[in-house]
Amino acid sequence: MSDVSGTPSGMTGAGGGNLLRITGMATGLDVDAMVKKMMAAEQTKMDKIKQDRQTVAWRQEAYQDIIKDLKDLQSSFLDSSSSDKNILSSSSFSPFDVNGVNGAIANISASAGAVPGNYTINVTGIAQGAGVINQLDSGISLSTKLTDKNPSLVGVLNLNLTVNGNALKIKIDNSSGSMTLNDLITTINNQGSGTVKASFNELSGKFTLQSVKTGQSAKMQISSDSTSDLTDFLKINPLDIGVDKIGSNANFTLQVPGDATVYPVNDKESNNFSLNGVNYSLQGPGSSTVSISQNSQKVFDKIKGFIDKYNAIVDKIQTKITEKKNYDYKPLTDTQKSQMKEADITAWESKAKAGILRNDENLQKILQDLKESFSTAVTNSGLSFGKYGSNSIGLNFSDEYSKPAHIDIIDEGKLKSAISLNSAQVQKMFTNVSSTTFDGSYDSSKTTYREDGIFTRVKKILESNVGLTNVISNKNILTKYANYQDDFSYFGGGGTNTLPDQLYQKDKLIKSMTDALAKKQESYYQKFSKLETAMNQLNSQQSWLTQQLGG
Template sequence: MSTVSSTSSSTNVLRITGMATGLDVDSMVEKLMAAEKTKVDKVKQEQQIIEWKQEAYQDIIKDIKDLQSSFYDVTSSDKNILSSSNFAGFNVTGGNNAVANITAGTGAKVGNYTVKVTALASGAGISNTLSGKALSTKLTDIDTLDNTDLTGSITLNLKVNGGSDVIPITLDNSSGDKTIGDLVTAINSQGSGNVKASFSELTGKFSLTTTTTGNTASLTIDSGTSTDLSKVIGFDPAGPFPWSVTNSSSGAVIGSATAVKSANADVTITPPGETVGIPVTNQTTNVFTIDGMNYNLSGVGTSTITVGADNDKVYDKIKGFIDKYNAIVDKIQTKLTEKKNLSYKPLTDTQKEAMKDTEITNWETKAKQGILRDDDNLKKMLNDLRSAFTTPVDGTSFSMVKYGSNSIGLDFGSDRTKPQHIDITDSSKLKAAIATKGDEILKFFTNVSTSSDATTANSENGILTRIKSVLENNVGKTGISYNNAVLTKYANKQDDFSINGTSGSNTLPNQIYQKQQLIDTLNKSLSKKQESYYQKFAKLESAMNTLNSQQASLSQLSGS
């Protein structure tokens, strides 16, 4: 049987085989190659197992990242379980936010609070009225003083809070097009966060103040400052230099300007149980905390609030964390103990061609079982997480036991298939501890050690702080996907050496790449082997052609 075939190796070759022998050469070569191809299939199956393991790892990493985003996001106090506000069992009602925004934290008392703000803490500065002007007004169009010219290079040299370092502000107005808005931007961008400038188009006021508030703040306009800036800022160009303003004195200003002296906040607070307001002394800022109450002053006036107990808020936050934590550790534990089904191996391409999609899916589901069985990295992580709960927290009397005076109603579950599972064995005990020992509960869960010694730090850290550390050691910090943490380094693609063709550490991407290198090598060997078989059959064809030719010649001789 003669056949025409196209075989592929490094190039496409058109073959006409079996013309002389009548053999089905392609079929025979395919059968001869079958045993050789099983070597490639075996390596592909090994590679597939590694890829499945990588996918399983990445699925676990995603779950942990979700936990971190929900409970360890430092950008949001509500999503940062280590924030003391999450362990403050209080709610606040009433109040006037135009005067102060007030929240209750750990250490606050239940009852009514009255806050009277007579004056906000202020920085030192100067304010000048530029009537009829706008942000878009050119500096050269400000003519409040005679014979002034704000063109060329404009310089404003400042000093703040009694410091000796000059903060230089420069603005190039050679074109004459710079505006009030440009000057505001230059001061705010070049002021190193020490000063701020603003202009109100409603009032026409240009203001320059220190960002530091309180009676220690001061502002100095130093020598070297462009004199013509006086018509914008408001200092008297005829007055002595350096020009300055403190909490008690100021330099001379022009008629449309006012020096703003620095001052502490003037505020009194009447806490629960008191009938007379207590002055808050030496308060240099408008944001402060006293006796567990957080105050953010915003205006002059009086605000009264009521603080009530809200222990369910703390309990719900702890329970929410435990529920999400349990879902992850239970899933990992299941993967660690799942038995391998040796009857199901990864399918070869040939096997898949003979199956339906649903059959392939069902088969691969069984083939993936046990892919993470007894995985060392995951076992160590679970052991470290368990230790985070079992190691006593220094300075607290609580422990992870079901019974006893030091129990807070938390313990490991009794289900042996879920040894890392945390149970709230007695919710009333946990709620009672939250209500009566709030400071100790806060320390037990969230304390952060300042010790540089690792052993001491671990003993002093709260349970949730320890868990945060374990998770970061394994998947990195919140919001960072690729890093050198244990699981991500082992599984994620930053170590995918197929990108640069080199070998590295024994990560899963590298193992996958090494298998691919072996597959490529075997395929090249297969191509050579296949070519050698065709060459042998070609020689047989040639020999048969020669023999047939000789027979034809003999037949002709006999016939003649």
């Protein structure tokens, strides 16, 4: 058994500490050995508590390892800040490649419903917001102070606008006289509330003040009581004051595969729109031809990549919650470790950790939730999970009894065919987001759950257990249990019994027992000390009597 730590007396044996004891000289007893044996039962209790604490610590490590894997799945496939790492993005389910894009004219991508072939777009005008575009005086740059061109532009200026029927007052504070054109633009954009924007092109020397909304329905009016000096600085024509300036629609022609007709289009109020499964983002005038070709393999690879990583995690969790515990292997005591080689300690502890998460309720729940996210049909997707039925996409749960949540691609041909022929339905089945809201638990009894796609469900389940993607939070189901301590009570036992709470309680108990054992051990030494004193007195009396009797 290991010695009691923190004992304030003795130097050898069970005594420990810094004091030098010379005991047993009168009685001939090995006091240290006897005290150690008398403390053995108490030390066994202490070792048991320390072993229990080690078990809790191992559970925490095992939990944190699983949380790490789940967070890795999130960051690899559910990161909304990166289209490459967001399997829920439309681009992840677009079974097409687009070649020949000229980003100066139009950015073009393909989604469900697109027809492979060549697309030619000729842009003569992009959609514009309502407002003015004016050529400023030569020599003006973003760093030019307003007062450099007009010394009277000092103080608080009233730039009054009416944007799409709503009055907007921009307060421009140039009391210091140090405001630059760049400061002015920043002020307008900050106070524009997302409805108006200003910009300046240092190459062309043009200043733009327009509504954010584009198209012919967009309107902007610069009020007649605007500061004349400021409008002069910005070269706003007096004829533009008090007059509704109207935005313009995009103007272009489009030729699509299988049709020789060149279609003129002038009804798009935005530069970003979709036509027949092709997404356009107009950038400027010019002609561009792109080639769209079908590539269902990349969607298949994306789905397979997610499933492979998902399977590795659910299989690991399943192993942990069904792993049997070997009760012959318990956490080693300090004394046991001192008598073993490092390799032997590692091997022992590996066996002692087996079954550490067996039948864990939290892990059983998340495993069941993840399994249900696949098995529950997605409303109106037209496709199904499982091996049977004409609308099956070739995915099913594993036949292996030991892997109940594992997903197998049992028919690659079916999945690839669905991606190629029914890409919109495949996308809906995996990524649809319900338009309804739900209260309470998120489960298959709710309309929101049934309308959500499979990967959308997985995303929400992970968030409830380990928090948002790329966010560290200790307030979710698994992360709270593994990492959050809310018990700081004096005696312990006042929290929600998270693993940190349990460690805190064990530490409090160990400290309390250490103090008690130290006192008990000291009392044993005090008793033996008194015995030594009594024996010394007896020996002295015997010696005196012997002398008196002439011995």
